[in-house]
Amino acid sequence: DAKTTQPPSMDCAEGRAANLPCNHSTISGNEYVYWYRQIHSQGPQYIIHGLKNNETNEMASLIITEDRKSSTLILPHATLRDTAVYYCIVRSPNSGNTPLVFGKGTRLSVIA
Amino acid sequence: DTAVSQTPKYLVTQMGNDKSIKCEQNLGHDTMYWYKQDSKKFLKIMFSYNNKELIINETVPNRFSPKSPDKAHLNLHINSLELGDSAVYFCASSSGQGRKTQYFGPGTRLLVL
Numbered sequence: 001d002a003k004t005t006q007p008p009s010m011d012c013a014e015g016r017a018a019n020l021p022c023n024h025s026t027i028s029g030n031e032y033v034y035w036y037r038q039i040h041s042q043g044p045q046y047i048i049h050g051l052k053n054n055e056t057n058e059m060a061s062l063i064i065t066e067d068r069k070s071s072t073l074i075l076p077h078a079t080l081r082d083t084a085v086y087y088c089i090v091r092s093p094n095s096g097n098t099p100l101v102f103g104k105g106t107r108l109s110v111i112a
Numbered sequence: 113d114t115a116v117s118q119t120p121k122y123l124v125t126q127m128g129n130d131k132s133i134k135c136e137q138n139l140g141h142d143t144m145y146w147y148k149q150d151s152k153k154f155l156k157i158m159f160s161y162n163n164k165e166l167i168i169n170e171t172v173p174n175r176f177s178p179k180s181p182d183k184a185h186l187n188l189h190i191n192s193l194e195l196g197d198s199a200v201y202f203c204a205s206s207s208g209q210g211r212k213t214q215y216f217g218p219g220t221r222l223l224v225l
Contacts, residue, residue, distance in 0.1 A: 046213045
């Protein structure tokens with residue numbers, strides 16, 4: 001699986017959009033971009049994933065650049081409960097039921 | 113209707129003791145995992161089981177022995193506990209179908225004194 005690079009921390013004002021970047025310049029053509037988050041004292045939680053098209057669900061939007069070398073997770077209206085560590089993970093669809101490889105992630109602090 | 117549950121949530125014990133952590137998933141998944149999150153907050157895989165068979169065993173001391181009595185359960189037994197075993201242990205599960213999203217339990221906080 002390709003390596004990802006994320007900023008160690010970010011702040012966001014409550015109610016504003018939180019845009020979390022991820023670089024994955026070595027991503028290969030069939031690898032997906034997954035996002036998970038870990039709220040303090042809880043287990044990691046799946047947020048969203050995508051291949052090359054932008055994706056949106058009830059939690060977030062995922063924007064993947066045309067060259068697929070980077071992506072941005074967008075929380076459109078951040079709340080205090082979105083304070084967490086966000087992990088960007090690149091995985092092959094042939095990974096099967098293989099474990100996730102977590103990096104250091106981005107610690108997002110949503111400020112009132 | 114908890115998807116992945118772990119017991120106990122907290123475990124405080126003395127060095128040298130033997131302890132077990134239990135994990136159950138009610139999602140009908142065929143693969144279960146144990147991850148360890150150390151004091152620096154790095155999450156790393158320890159074991160992976162598919163249909164009760166061990167698939168992945170990372171470089172974990174053999175004092176750690178996972179056991180899967182059925183597809184819905186994956187327990188972790190730890191012998192001769194050491195100070196360095198203090199961490200948060202997360203169980204997770206996933207299905208061979210669909211997008212293979214992993215679902216995590218709430219974690220077991222182990223403190224070895």
